[in-house]
Amino acid sequence: MGPCWRRAAAMPAIGRCRTPARRAGAPLRRRAPMPPVPRVLSEGDTTSRESGAGKEARAVPWWRDLTGRIEPRLRRRYRVGLALLAADAGLAALPLLTAAWVIGQLAADTWTSGKAWIAAAIVAGAFLARLAVMPVGFARGFEAGYGAVAELRLALFAHLRRLGLGALSRIGAASLADLVTHRFRWIEEEAGYGLGRQIGHAALVLVLILGLASVHPAFLAAIAVLAGAAALAYRRLDRAFSRLARDQASLVAESAERMVEYLAGLPVLRSLGQVGARQGAYRRQVEALHAFYRATIGTVAPLVSATRILLDLALLALVGIAVTLFALGAIGAPGLAVALVLVLLLLPPLEASVGEGFMLRLVGDAHVRAAAILAQPPLTEGVETPRTGEIRFEGVRFGYDPGRPVLDGFDLVLPHGHVTAVIGPSGAGKSTLLSLLARSFDVEAGRITIGAQDIRAVPLDRHLARLGVVPQDVFLFADTLAGNLRIAKPEATEAECRAAAERACCAGFAAHLPEKDGTRIGEGGRDLSGGERQRVAIARAMLKDAEIVLLDEATSALDAESEHGVGEGLRTLFRGRTVVMIAHRLQTVAQADHIVVMEAGRVVDRGPPAELEARCALYRNLWAAYHDTERWRLT
């Protein structure tokens, strides 16, 4: 078995992956499915291309899509590289073709010393030419493969930036990581080397067939029949193999998701003394993958062997035809000798070609996965210049799950330049309002406007640029404090960063870090407490100095002293801006001009605190519950 065969056989699974898992009583737990891949994408090697604000899926073979992505200069080099790799495969076979010629000459008794020199020159020439051709073809193939995949990665990341959170969560972090590391590596390798070799195998097979046809045209007819039968068998194998590639990719991605989830939740599990609890989900996933491999090995191995046997039988049939033609006197002894050698020479490139074909199928599948992500519709965006003014939710409908709207026919006005607090029981839809405003998701019906302009009418980047968001869960990058602040305003000076940090009361804890401001805080901000992370997020909003500020439980993790300190900074931040804040600690919302009371996706009441106190029962209940909680804490 050549290396490609081994690689192909190591990717088992002809047949359906779910059967063994079900039989083992372990149904596969799947993520919410990705929206269906457009038909053109799912049926083969296809891709999508950017076109203005949207994408359109087009049926483009993966190699053509990749070639289209690289710069023209590299594209030319790539084509030359592929041609050289193909030529190399031909050159490797030249000595063997020469041997066929020599045998023919010997059998015809026309062999001379002059011909011996010619044969020697051809063999030596092929060897020397390979020394020149192979390294260049190899280098250019890989150069283009890596270049094209680099472009694909960039396109993917640029596209992810423009997707809503719903689409992002359906893709899944671990499965994306599997795609861009593991599967893209196949593309990188095969786009250059594998494809070139495949072209070479095809060219060589063609030359050998033409050679056989020149011995006697009957070979051509026989090969046409055999090729038809082989194409049918290969089609079946290829379909099964492509199903395997898809199922295996899903299972690997799913088990990676479970592992990532387990790692992320480990602190919680430890705190609950339940470290072993969620292992079950991961174990089931691994068992499903194992069962999938076991069940498919039994199918793949015979199929791979059957393909080998079919090839051997086809070649045997050609040998039989050669002998029959000789017996019938249609060809002489030299013709028979040449035909037999040419038939034997057919085996290695055909065998290598089938194995390489499997790898190229996996590459095609990886490309289809990338194309499916690229085909996900991005958030709509227009080109209008953003306006300022009041924020309006007009007849908004939105839900995270189909058929379960969180907001339906929702109307709300948030006055320009004022602080509005949104309060309400858990699950009322408060955070959803902010998510929609920050365009993490798009509304299903209705619209959100700022200054009477639909927020979808302006470029996404420009819309986000006017928002300063302090989220509930603060994510910090593995960078210094200043580095983390500069994410909000890359051009900020040292002095501006320091001022924002001071106003958000970050200076105190920064002074205690091992290298002060220069300390790298861990990925996700794990070296900081919840309250410290919140202060960094507030400092970011201060540094960004945006015209609209959205705060979702922005001070929930701060102690009373820090909240008091940050409060002063927040009051400065709020001045003259449109602010929407969500807070469970009602004391925090006391500084708001207006309060919106929400329940179950509806606005129950709205107005200044004093008016709500007088007329809104839910508002009074929330206050009463809040006071109870405070008393309970003191007790």
Ligand SMILES: Nc1ncnc2c1ncn2[C@@H]1O[C@H](COP(=O)(O)OP(=O)(O)OP(=O)(O)O)[C@@H](O)[C@H]1O
């Ligand atoms: N990502 C999500 N996927 C599915 N459902 C969600 C998601 N986020 C929120 N929900 C659901 O939407 C509804 C509104 O949630 P939302 O977070 O907006 O409420 P909230 O008023 O902010 O609640 P809380 O005060 O507890 O944060 C809830 O029923 C919640 O379960």
